[in-house]
Amino acid sequence: MKTILDAIQSPESTPDDFAALPVPEEYRAVTLRANETDMFAGMDSADKDPRRSLHTEHVPTPSLEPGEALVAVMASAVNYNTVWSAIFEPIPTFDFLRRYxxxxxxxxxHDQPYHVVGSDLSGVVLRVGPGVNAWRPGDHVVAHCLSVELEAAAGHNDTMLDPEQRIWGFETNFGGLAELAVVKANQLMPKPDHLTWEESACVGLVNSTVYRQLVSLNGAGMKLGDNVLIWGASGGLGSYAVQYALASGATPVCVVSSPEKAELCRSMGAEAIIDRNAEGYRFWQDAHTQDPKEWKRFGARIRELTGGEDVDIVFEHPGRETFGASVFVTRRGGTIVTCASTSGHVHEYDNRYLWMSVKRIIGSHFANYAEAWAANRLVSKAKIHPTLSKVYPLEQTGQAAHDVHTNSHHGKIGVLCLSPREGLGVRDEATRQRHLNAINRFR
Structure with missing residues (x-):
């Protein structure tokens, strides 16, 4: 690994140099173990601790198949799917690996007694398999997380409709929280030159997800002048949603849970902000009963902030806790677009407010390659910025996942893999200096 790292850090290394590097027989990786999937049996989700289930250990380097690339991972990031993996919910990911x-x-x-997790990376291509022509050893890359077979006709209009699409590092093995990773070549994109390894690693999954959810015609098709309600507006997904709304000429209505998170949204340029804890919104009276009066109070507060208008789009990802309110507050003919259910995947809402007001619910899952590429291009052009707030070493990934699980973080949490320290990997210092405040906003 030291030889690989030396080559990456040398400005004189050529593609031939990288192609000649020996590939290690094993590498360090963050893993789950199949024989531990019952370790949290009987516990509430909130009490399950990723620090117990995530391990850092050496695993064998997998073979490289046609259409794939082996990447030396300089940095990665924690997403909520890492939390789901680590607490074995809704099912252990080993079920995915066995089916695959x-x-x-x-x-x-991919069907191993261990699962190398992680759905983000930035790094350098070491090897490419047969049939890969667009990438070569030495390329600086980031990866999006859609692993797709594309053998069925259904996937050729939108790869998210392919019956064999999976999320790499969640539904497949050999993910990005490791020193090496195996990806399909059509997951690779150019690393933004003005960003460090850890900054560029925290963008791929969330940025692509938000692009499809809000901007793409496969999602809400956000346009100039729209009012967009954004739950968790300072979090991993929400912080990008705020940026896209502002860049598109829409008005983000940011929902946060603390004054500190409200201030982060203001620093991005948002003005309409609701601190749901400070204002005491409780959408559920108990575990089984929602409170429509709170929906109405919430809708009235939104109209205070928008000059009397309801929201055109709701950017949904909390799920069960918020979904009833989301359907209620959306304007007549508006759209609720959902990509996750971090508070519970069984949603309940009053359908009268949906059908009689001709509203739409759109399910949005990650992004296809074209959408991910377009989203990455905006980052490379410094139109959209990373929201990295904290960085952990690889062996402390469990703590990073715990931070996300307990919502004790802002923006995104990065993980150093091969990179020996933060701040490396920048190749366009001039662009970086022009946008340094925005790049560091969440630090």
Whole structure:
């Protein structure tokens, strides 16, 4: 690994130098173990601790199949799917690996008694498999997390509709929280030159997800002048949603849970902000009963901030806790677009407010390659900025996941893999200096 790192850090290294590097037989990775999937049995979700289930250990380097690339991972990031993996909810990810392993001889590699997790990376290509022409050893890359087979006709209009699409590092093995990772070549994108390894690693999953959810015609199709309600506006997804709303000429209505998070939204340029804790919103009277009076109070507060208008789009991801309110406050003919259910995946809402007001609910899952590429291009052009707030070393990934699980973080949390320290990997210092305040806003 030291030889690989030396080559990455040398400005004189050529593609031939990288192609000649020996590939280690094993590498350090953050793993889950199949024999521990019952370790949290009987516990409430909130009490399950990723620090117990996530391990840093050496695993064998997998073989490289056609259409794939082996990447030396300089940095990665924690997403909520890492939390789901680590607490074995809604099901252990080993179920995904077993199903994938049955689909082909090549996929059988993924069915292991360990799962290398992680759905983000920035790093350097070490090897490419047969049939890969767009990338070569030495390329500085980031990866999006859509792993797709594209053998079915359904996926060729929108790869998210392919029946064999999976999220890399969640539904597949050999993910990004490691020193090496295996990805399909069509997951790779150019690393933004003005960002460090850890900054660029925290963008791929959330930025692409938000782009499809809000901007793409596969999502809400946000336009100039829209009012957009953004739950968790200072979090991993929400912080990008705020940026996209502002960049598109829309008005973000930011929902946060503390004065500190409200201030982060103001620093991005948002003005309409609701601190739901300070204002005491409680959308559920108990575990089984929602409170429509609170929906109405929430809707009235939104109209105070928008000059009397309801929201055109609700950017949904908390799920069960907020979904009833989201459907209620959306304007007649408006759109609720949902990409996750971090507070529970069984949603309840009053359908009268949906059908009689001709509202739409759109499910949005990650992004296709074209959407991910477009989102990454905006980062490379410094139109959208990373929201990195904290960085951990690889061996403390459990603590990073715990931070996300307990919502004790802002923006995104990065993880150093091969990179020996923060601040490395910048190749366009001039662009970086012009946008340094925005890049560091969440630090």
């Amino acid at each position: 392993g049955r689909t082909s001889p090549a996929a059988k590699r």
